[in-house]
Amino acid sequence: MKRDNQSVVTEFILIGFSSFPDLQAPLFVVCSFMYLAILAGNIIIIATIRRDSTLHTPMYFFLAMLSSSETCYTFSIIPNMLVNLLREKGTISFIGCAVQMYVFLAFANINCMLLTVMGYDRYVSICKPLHYSVLMNQRFCTKLVAFSVTTGFVFSTLEAYFIFTLPFCGPNKIHHFFCDLAPLLELACGRNYLGEIVIFLICILMVSCSFLLILLSYIVILNTILKIPTTDGKRKAFSTCASHLIVVVVHFGCASIIYLRPQSRYTLNEDTFISVTYTLMTPLLNPVVYSLRNKDVQIALKKSLGRRMCSQKM
Template identity: 60%
Template sequence: MGGRNNTAVHEFILIGFSNFPDLQIVLFVSFFLLYWTSLVANTLLITVIRVDRTLHTPMYFFLSVLSCSEVCYSFIIVPKMLANLITQTRTISFGGCIAQLFFFSIFAAANCLLLAVMGYDRYAAICQPLHYPVLMNQRFCRQLVGSAYIISIFFNIIEIWLIVKLPFCGPNKIHHFFCEIGPVLKLACKKSSVTEIYIFIFCIVIISGSFLLVLLSYALILNTIFKIPSTKGKQKAFSTCASHITVVVVHFGYASIVYLRPKSTYALDQDIFISVSYTMVTPLLNPLVYSLRNKDVQLALKNALGRRCMPRA
């Protein structure tokens, strides 16, 4: 973090929801309940997938990794946000802000790539069913997950290196509830076209690139499904993709609104509440959607809860 030699700012103030002083307690209770519901739901889903042998398949392996990533990514932001809602001290150190931005960006980018990987898994299962066990073996699945995180970490190291090189000499008020990249860059005393171009390309590659890979997977899947002669077969194929499609639409929809829209359309309060949806609602989506729509997960949950509730002999 050699860039700190060029800055007079040693801490930032997270303005967050201070524009709504009468709603602080209401927001705290609402976000606290939402966060803990998300945490419990994702933890339960991860545990069920790990315990139930019928869910030891590539699809559920990727789902458990995605849920774990969502838990980590919420943990980086939400506890600090909750603390700021009930205290008057809303400061975060320069290093803490950079660390929060770095780790949040890693998990956010990795989630996009993981959704693309899950799309490929659905393609392999539906379009290459006979070769699926060979294509999606345990080692290859782990390599795909590892690659998603390696790519994310690599891009984010460069991003953070470019950011810490910028001088921050004041003001130090971040108009957000966490160190999100846009509000942080606005506080730099000197604008860097290289940094802005890199971040724009990074967002395009990760968000748009991942989404295009998902679209390609589903274009091939649809082509295969339409060739299935029986209506029941088509419905079964569609049902295996429905949960993933729902998560993809919501996840990439929010990501596009936050990171790919023109700067001229930014509105401070609107951005904050969109980010709340992106950082708190989306992590709850995976266990909710997969629990409501997936019979295998529902059965595994019933079995797990049934064993738990059974009296010991």
């Protein structure tokens, strides 16, 4: 594609919340507290699972990996967003934008994969309990996580490549608070239809296929739970899935709204506030739900706090 007499963009201006100047200071305070809560919650979950031997099971291994992924996911977006909330004009370099998108997409993909893996873990636990320890052994669980991480980064590489090989030579104002797919495609001087098809297929694969696999797992799980003769047994079986289900619904619901709709329906204000949901609310939901609803984690936390209080008294 010809690029003669065209200036090459070296930095982008992140419009973000500058359309709402009166909200920037309150948003900075609220988002700062939420980010600190996300970091604290995920660190507590990871540390608790690591220290308590009763939580050394596949389910909590995957939860620790999800918490680690969520921490990296938010770190790629929120610190820069907080800095820009204190500025009149937020900027990010071309290279910085590419790195942010690459890291953000990688961990977003990894989160989808890990939630799918956790769905499979719940399926094996409830539908094949006698074979659980054999099927979900440590080696296989490690392979599932490694596959999730590798797939996430491979797909992110493809997405970032097709975006940043496009020519950016005109306007450099991104109508968002971070470098996301749709706003950047809006700024490109040319179109790469093959690249856009690949990006859309990856989004379909990550969001739709992951969600359908989880849905299939839960259809079989529900069928198995309904066959349990006692009410108490049904309640216990379902309670092991409830936290995962809540996180899945919110995560895939927001992702579907953003990435699985026609580009023509892209609107600034709507997408900005929906994006706040999946960059702040969803990562915060993970530690909150798994801490408040999970009795094993609560017991482990109480043990850990009890040991610390005892050691301080001594």
